[in-house]
Amino acid sequence: MAREQQLTQVFVEVADSLIDDFDLIDFLQRLSERCVELLDVAACGVLLADEHDVLQVLAASDEDTRLLELFALQNNQGPCVECYRSGQPRTNINLTDPGVAEAWPQFTPEARQSGFVSTNAIPMRLRGKVIGALGLFQTIDRDLSEADTALAQALADVATIAILQQRTLAHSETERSQLQYALTSRIVLEQVKGILAERWHVTTDEAFAAFRAYARAHHHQLSVLARRIADGEFDTAQIPRTAHH
Amino acid sequence: MISDSMAEVLRLLQLDDGFDAAAEVAVRAAETLGVDGLTVSLATGGEQAELVWCTDEAAGQFEDLQFTLGEGPGPDAVRAGAMVLVPDLAQVRAGRWPALTTESGALAVCAVFCFPMAIGAIRVGVLTVVRRTVGPLTDAQIGDAQVLAHALTGRALGATVLDQDKAPLLHAVVHQATGMVSVQLDLPLPQALLRLRAHAYSSGRPLLDISRDVVARRLRLDLNGNGDGNPLPVSDKD
Numbered sequence: 190m191a192r193e194q195q196l197t198q199v200f201v202e203v204a205d206s207l208i209d210d211f212d213l214i215d216f217l218q219r220l221s222e223r224c225v226e227l228l229d230v231a232a233c234g235v236l237l238a239d240e241h242d243v244l245q246v247l248a249a250s251d252e253d254t255r256l257l258e259l260f261a262l263q264n265n266q267g268p269c270v271e272c273y274r275s276g277q278p279r280t281n282i283n284l285t286d287p288g289v290a291e292a293w294p295q296f297t298p299e300a301r302q303s304g305f306v307s308t309n310a311i312p313m314r315l316r317g318k319v320i321g322a323l324g325l326f327q328t329i330d331r332d333l334s335e336a337d338t339a340l341a342q343a344l345a346d347v348a349t350i351a352i353l354q355q356r357t358l359a360h361s362e363t364e365r366s367q368l369q370y371a372l373t374s375r376i377v378l379e380q381v382k383g384i385l386a387e388r389w390h391v392t393t394d395e396a397f398a399a400f401r402a403y404a405r406a407h408h409h410q411l412s413v414l415a416r417r418i419a420d421g422e423f424d425t426a427q428i429p430r431t432a433h434h
Numbered sequence: 435m436i437s438d439s440m441a442e443v444l445r446l447l448q449l450d451d452g453f454d455a456a457a458e459v460a461v462r463a464a465e466t467l468g469v470d471g472l473t474v475s476l477a478t479g480g481e482q483a484e485l486v487w488c489t490d491e492a493a494g495q496f497e498d499l500q501f502t503l504g505e506g507p508g509p510d511a512v513r514a515g516a517m518v519l520v521p522d523l524a525q526v527r528a529g530r531w532p533a534l535t536t537e538s539g540a541l542a543v544c545a546v547f548c549f550p551m552a553i554g555a556i557r558v559g560v561l562t563v564v565r566r567t568v569g570p571l572t573d574a575q576i577g578d579a580q581v582l583a584h585a586l587t588g589r590a591l592g593a594t595v596l597d598q599d600k601a602p603l604l605h606a607v608v609h610q611a612t613g614m615v616s617v618q619l620d621l622p623l624p625q626a627l628l629r630l631r632a633h634a635y636s637s638g639r640p641l642l643d644i645s646r647d648v649v650a651r652r653l654r655l656d657l658n659g660n661g662d663g664n665p666l667p668v669s670d671k672d
Contacts, residue, residue: 240580242435245604254649257606264604358514360530365576366516369550373515376554379606380623383613383649393610393649419555419613419623 212410213355217248234260237321267296272310374412440578469563476559511548521570549583611645
């Protein structure tokens with residue numbers, strides 16, 4: 190598909206979601222998938238700063254735990270945290286460069302082990318303040334162009350808007366509360382992955398796939414359904430144990 | 435970044451060894467946050483809450499009222515796991531908390547700010563600060579309050595070491611392991627996290643490693659009979 194066509198699709202999808210009652214984590218995960226397609230990268234993640242100014246993973250193009258862990262590693266080193274602190278994008282960082290490995294001794298080998306050769310970080314901005322970062326990974330030697338970077342920035346801005354647009358259980362009006370709700374939702378989701386994996390004797394990744402397929406098919410918000418499951422208010426026997434895509 | 439005076443409050447909190455002896459810490463915290471009253475309520479299961487810190491009568495009465503009525507910024511913050519900020523109670527949309535709005539009129543509380551003490555679906559309680567005058571908290575005060583709520587969460591979960599423990603909580607795998615252990619041992623999520631911590635402590639291994647082993651099903655924690663919080667035995671690897 191031509192990029193212009195892809196872009197149009199993303200635009201329609203984003204507009205559709207934002208005027209509706211959407212689930213933030215699910216939205217950001219889809220947005221991450223679109224980033225991967227549009228920017229021709231291998232993986233994308235959305236990171237948001239918590240009250241300690243530490244970056245937490247909100248969503249990634251692939252819910253695979255290993256990828257989530259790689260993004261989580263960037264809480265104290267790597268391009269995302271530098272981008273968050275400086276407010277400037279960090280693009281086309283070569284992970285095979287010994288200087289890079291020296292600067293980020295934990296992050297670089299882990300990223301290399303996952304097959305990534307380069308990485309980028311784009312700031313998520315809110316009225317002059319940086320609230321998080323978009324992380325992009327590449328498995329082939331291909332630089333992001335200036336146009337790619339501009340597009341990545343636009344997608345990062347969409348992620349910020351979505352965070353501020355989500356409807357929370359607290360009906361909160363303030364930005365700080367929206368950010369906290371998003372971070373809490375992510376943690377609940379992880380706890381529920383564990384609960385379902387153990388109930389069903391499957392891996393956490395398989396549990397999530399089945400859970401998400403069910404939520405999407407029945408128009409449940411992921412975050413709301415996850416809270417109900419964690420609180421024992423939802424009979425998980427209703428959820429088919431294998432994901433149907 | 436937290437303020438110097440909140441850093442001092444947290445230091446005092448570390449030194450103190452129980453919620454009972456914390457009255458002075460609570461007063462210092464209220465001063466630091468620039469509020470007239472501060473309360474901490476612990477969730478006791480269901481919609482109930484137990485008041486453990488209270489620096490001011492009006493604040494305590496307001497807190498009692500919200501949890502008796504089951505509505506208000508406090509219960510909302512607990513339910514959602516997100517702060518609820520009400521800089522002017524008189525301006526609250528009609529119908530949001532109808533009973534509370536009626537009943538709280540007699541109390542000298544004009545602004546109220548509630549910060550959840552929680553780790554995802556693990557709801558420990560809520561930190562509430564009130565003012566007798568109308569007006570918002572500053573960004574810095576909100577940041578301070580969030581950090582205090584986080585420290586109190588750690589305490590309530592029996593961790594005196596939550597500061598060092600901050601990093602593992604960033605990892606999805608720790609929360610996944612908490613969920614798994616809660617099913618394996620038929621425990622609520624808070625107790626499941628305590629089990630994981632206890633095992634990490636007794637085995638001298640990081641919580642992150644223990645969690646990875648649990649999620650990969652290389653390790654299965656045991657309830658060990660009476661569940662008295664003793665170090666947990668480890669069953670054979672499967």
